[in-house]
Amino acid sequence: GAGVSQSPSNKVTEKGKDVELRCDPISGHTALYWYRQRLGQGLEFLIYFQGNSAPDKSGLPSDRFSAERTGESVSTLTIQRTQQEDSAVYLCASSLHQPGLAPYFGPGTRLTVL
Amino acid sequence: LAKTTQPISMDSYEGQEVNITCSHNNIATNDYITWYQQFPSQGPRFIIQGYKTKVTNEVASLFIPADRKSSTLSLPRVSLSDTAVYYCLVGDEDSSYKLIFGSGTRLLVRP
Numbered sequence: 001g002a003g004v005s006q007s008p009s010n011k012v013t014e015k016g017k018d019v020e021l022r023c024d025p026i027s028g029h030t031a032l033y034w035y036r037q038r039l040g041q042g043l044e045f046l047i048y049f050q051g052n053s054a055p056d057k058s059g060l061p062s063d064r065f066s067a068e069r070t071g072e073s074v075s076t077l078t079i080q081r082t083q084q085e086d087s088a089v090y091l092c093a094s095s096l097h098q099p100g101l102a103p104y105f106g107p108g109t110r111l112t113v114l
Numbered sequence: 115l116a117k118t119t120q121p122i123s124m125d126s127y128e129g130q131e132v133n134i135t136c137s138h139n140n141i142a143t144n145d146y147i148t149w150y151q152q153f154p155s156q157g158p159r160f161i162i163q164g165y166k167t168k169v170t171n172e173v174a175s176l177f178i179p180a181d182r183k184s185s186t187l188s189l190p191r192v193s194l195s196d197t198a199v200y201y202c203l204v205g206d207e208d209s210s211y212k213l214i215f216g217s218g219t220r221l222l223v224r225p
Contacts, residue, residue, distance in 0.1 A: 004157075035215070042201070043158070043215040091157050102148045102203075105157030 002026065004106035006092050012112045013082055021077040021109045025094030032075050033103055034067060035091040043091065049075060050097060082113045117141075118202045118216030125222050132189040134219050136202030139183050145205035147178060147185045152199045152218070161200075162187070189221075197223045 005024045013019050025032050034046040045059040049069045060066070064082075069075040079086055089110050093103035119137040126132045138147065146165050150158035162169055164176040164185070175188040189196060199218040 042218045045214055093157075102146075102150075102160045102163050104160065105150075108157050110155075 004092055004094055004104050006090075006106040006109050008109060009107065010110045010112075012114065014114050015084060016081050018078065018080045019082055019111065021079075021090050021111070023075045023077070023092030023094075023106060025073065025075070025092070026104060027073075028096070029094035029104075030072055030097040031095045031101075031103065032069060033093040033095075034075070034077050035093065036061075036088045037091060037108070038088045046077070046090075079111075082111075084113050087111055087113045117204055117214045120200075120202055120216050120219045122217065123220040123222070125224065126192055127224050128193055129191050132192050132196075132221060132223075134187045134189075134200055134202075134221070135184055136187070136216065137184045138202070138204045141182050141204050147176065147182075148203040149174070149176065149185075149187045150201045150203060150215075152201065158201060192221075192223045194223050194225065197221060 004026055007022045011019055030051055032049040035043040036046055037043050047054055047060055047067050048056045051072050052069050064080045067075060067077045077090060089108040091105055091108045093105040095101045095103035117138055117140055146163055148163040149161045151161050152158040162171055162174050162176045164178050166178050166182060169176045177186040187200060199220050201215050201218045203215055
């Protein structure tokens with residue numbers, strides 16, 4: 001079956017532009033996560049969705065970052081007025097809504113801000 | 115703030131057993147312990163998960179002592195392709211759905 005997919009796989013943008021990153025979770029997975037990984041570093045939690053609501057947005061680094069999810073499926077992470085420090089791989093993961101179930105990760109979107 | 119502590123790096127040789135220990139002193143009662151493997155330019159890949167005692171699958175074993183304040187991932191007879199970063203993951207103390215990754219352990223397997 002299909003795993004978590006993300007698009008685009010690579011995105012190069014200019015400083016100050018807005019970008020949208022898309023995540024298609026595994027069908028039926030109600031929990032969805034966004035992480036950021038800077039070059040050579042570990043994963044940084046951004047936001048968690050349960051269904052279409054985000055009970056925990058505490059990881060979003062600034063108000064330039066926002067995320068939404070619709071139909072308990074696709075999620076979009078939007079970064080406004082991108083900065084060079086936003087350059088990273090943005091990873092999406094999904095899991096069934098059961099405590100402790102390990103999420104499955106997508107391949108990530110590599111964002112480069114020039 | 116990461117809730118786990120792992121060695122930054124480890125070296126091994128092909129055919130050896132590798133044990134990577136993770137400390138998670140503040141693990142919550144309902145939290146599971148999960149280990150992921152990550153190769154360069156790829157998303158993390160699930161290896162194994164456990165709650166207490168010992169869990170074994172075709173890839174690895176996970177040892178968890180009774181107090182659950184640490185866990186040890188055991189990789190039997192590693193090969194060059196096991197060179198990767200290994201992450202120990204536990205549920206956050208405020209919400210078991212907010213998963214916090216530690217710093218990861220960079221394992222290098224030499225010929």
